[in-house]
Structures are given as structure tokens and as C-alpha cells.
Amino acid sequence: MDIKGCIAVVTGTSSGIGLHTAELLLEKGAIVYGLNRRESPVGHENFRWIKTDLSRPEEIAQAFGMVRRADSPIDILVNNAGAGVFGDVEKITLAGWQRAIGVNLTAAFLCTKEVVPVMKERKKGMIVNIASIAGKRGFKGGSAYSAAKFGIAGFSESIMEELRPLGIRVSCIFPGSVDTAFFSGTFLNPAKLMDPREVARIIVSAIEIPDGILPDQIVIRPT
Numbered sequence: 001m002d003i004k005g006c007i008a009v010v011t012g013t014s015s016g017i018g019l020h021t022a023e024l025l026l027e028k029g030a031i032v033y034g035l036n037r038r039e040s041p042v043g044h045e046n047f048r049w050i051k052t053d054l055s056r057p058e059e060i061a062q063a064f065g066m067v068r069r070a071d072s073p074i075d076i077l078v079n080n081a082g083a084g085v086f087g088d089v090e091k092i093t094l095a096g097w098q099r100a101i102g103v104n105l106t107a108a109f110l111c112t113k114e115v116v117p118v119m120k121e122r123k124k125g126m127i128v129n130i131a132s133i134a135g136k137r138g139f140k141g142g143s144a145y146s147a148a149k150f151g152i153a154g155f156s157e158s159i160m161e162e163l164r165p166l167g168i169r170v171s172c173i174f175p176g177s178v179d180t181a182f183f184s185g186t187f188l189n190p191a192k193l194m195d196p197r198e199v200a201r202i203i204v205s206a207i208e209i210p211d212g213i214l215p216d217q218i219v220i221r222p223t
């Protein structure tokens, strides 16, 4: 897809992978809407932050309503926002579990529902879901997070099959550990970390692949 002139919505653009993805999309000529709670430190004239708590369905609906009123139809959706909820299963509270599933999975479902009808009408569009290696294998302390990331992997594969015949591409990215604020305040301390700019470059490259080709799953690991 040629990114120039596209309307993109990226969730979680206040830091990390989402911030760099938004910046790269802007560099390539897209108009980008960033949905997150904290203000995004993006200084580009074609960037618009819509303050959104993605754990609140009504705020997601309001945000997409604003995009629809302000601009032409959405071409690209990147479901990137994520919440790291870690700990042994008996220590995870129901609220923590619901936060993990809510932000990592339910928000992606709701954002997808907002864009699919118009993408179907136009027979074009791209949805990129950011899963994790934790969406391919579980690990100690990862029950809530892994459940959410396995969930988004299954969600992605299903909508990929649903939408592929209609000209809409769905891609699921499975990064290993990335050098962002994600691990701060957790017991996790990965030995090797990837640069979030490079991960963003891979996400944007997947979008740029010509429309006739569908990169449905991309697994990225540190060497």
C-alpha cells in the first residue's frame, strides 16, 4: 500500500513501538490519529492525538466518531496499545486480568469493528495487530498477558481469513523483547532487547508491501 495520503489510526502512540510507528507513517505522508491516555510527543502537523482510555468502550466509539467527522475513511489501523500485567496466577487480580484482556484484546476487537464496515465498502484497507512472542508460547508469570496475546493472534488469523477475499489485509506481528518502557515496574528483565524504531520499521514495511501480497504473520526476535 502506498502510505502517502492515507488516514491511519494507531493505538498507543504516547511511547515505544506505537510512537515510532506513528512517526514513520507521518514521514511517509500519512495523516495519523493516535489513541492513548497520555499526550503523544509527536510534533508533526499531520498528527492528531485523541485522548482515549482503550479500556473504556465508550471512549473508543467517541474517538472513531471524531476521526470519521474530521477526515476521509480510515485506510490503516494499527492495534498496538498494550498493558503488561505479569505475576504468578494466584497473585493476578480480576482487575489485572480484565486490564490485560481489555487493553490487549478487547480494544483491538472494538477498534477493528469501527473500521471494517468502511474498509469492506471500499474493498481496501490494512489492519496490523501487535501481538508478542508471548502470543506463541506461555511463560512463568505470563498467564494474563499470554492469554491476551494468544487471543489477539487467534482474532487476527480469523479476521485475516474473513477479510482477505474482500481486499482487506490483516497482519499480526509477534515481537520478542523490545527496549521500551513496557518492562518498567515488572519483574521481567530481558537479556536482549530490540530497538523500537526497528520494530516500527518492520510494521511500516508490512503496510508498504504491495496490496496483492499479505504478510499475515511476522515474528521478530533479537539475534
Ligand SMILES: NC(=O)c1ccc[n+]([C@@H]2O[C@H](COP(=O)([O-])OP(=O)(O)OC[C@H]3O[C@@H](n4cnc5c(N)ncnc54)[C@H](OP(=O)(O)O)[C@@H]3O)[C@@H](O)[C@H]2O)c1
Binding pocket: 011, 012, 013, 014, 015, 016, 017, 018, 035, 036, 037, 038, 039, 052, 053, 054, 055, 080, 081, 082, 083, 103, 104, 130, 131, 132, 133, 174, 175, 176, 177, 178, 179, 180, 181, 182, 183, 196
Ligand atoms: N516491549 C516489548 O518487549 C514488547 C514485546 C512484544 C510485544 N509488545 C507489544 O507492543 C505493544 C506496544 O508496547 P511498547 O513496548 O511500545 O510499550 P509502551 O512504551 O509501554 O507503550 C504502550 C502503549 O500502550 C498504551 N496504552 C496502555 N494502556 C492503555 C489504555 N488503557 N488506553 C490507551 N492506551 C493505552 C500506552 O499509552 P497511555 O499509557 O498513554 O495510555 C502506550 O502508548 C504492546 O501491545 C505490547 O504488548 C511489546
